[in-house]
Amino acid sequence: MPIVTQNFLLQNLSGKLGNIVVRELNGKTIIQAAPVRKAPPTPGELANRQTFKQAVAYAKEARQNPELWGIYLAEAKRRGGTSNAYAVAISDFRNNFRLVKAQ
Numbered sequence: 001m002p003i004v005t006q007n008f009l010l011q012n013l014s015g016k017l018g019n020i021v022v023r024e025l026n027g028k029t030i031i032q033a034a035p036v037r038k039a040p041p042t043p044g045e046l047a048n049r050q051t052f053k054q055a056v057a058y059a060k061e062a063r064q065n066p067e068l069w070g071i072y073l074a075e076a077k078r079r080g081g082t083s084n085a086y087a088v089a090i091s092d093f094r095n096n097f098r099l100v101k102a103q
Contacts, residue, residue, distance in 0.1 A: 051094065059089035068100065075099055 014023050019034045041049070062068045063086070072085035072092070079088070092099045 052090075055090040055093040058093045059086050062089045071099055071103060 013029065015021070016034055021032050021034045023030050023032075062072060069085060069089075072088045075092075076083045076085045076088045088099070
């Protein structure tokens with residue numbers, strides 16, 4: 001596994017490119033082959049994927065409703081950091097609409 005040091009081209013670079021993954025670990029840039037999944041997804045993983053698809057669809061619909069979207073914008077602002085209204089809407093769907101019910 002190559003470890004890159006002091007290379008301005010790869011500085012702050014991370015992600016997948018083809019079958020290569022670039023990531024940072026303990027301040028060093030690591031380049032490695034992308035992992036290959038050998039086992040099929042479990043029933044729980046498949047269920048989680050389905051729930052996430054539903055949550056994404058809900059967040060897209062919520063974006064079209066100004067009143068509902070306002071709730072998620074306010075919560076994202078309250079949370080601060082990298083939180084955004086879209087992620088908050090997905091989280092709310094997965095947490096049984098706690099934010100919407102609280103209104």
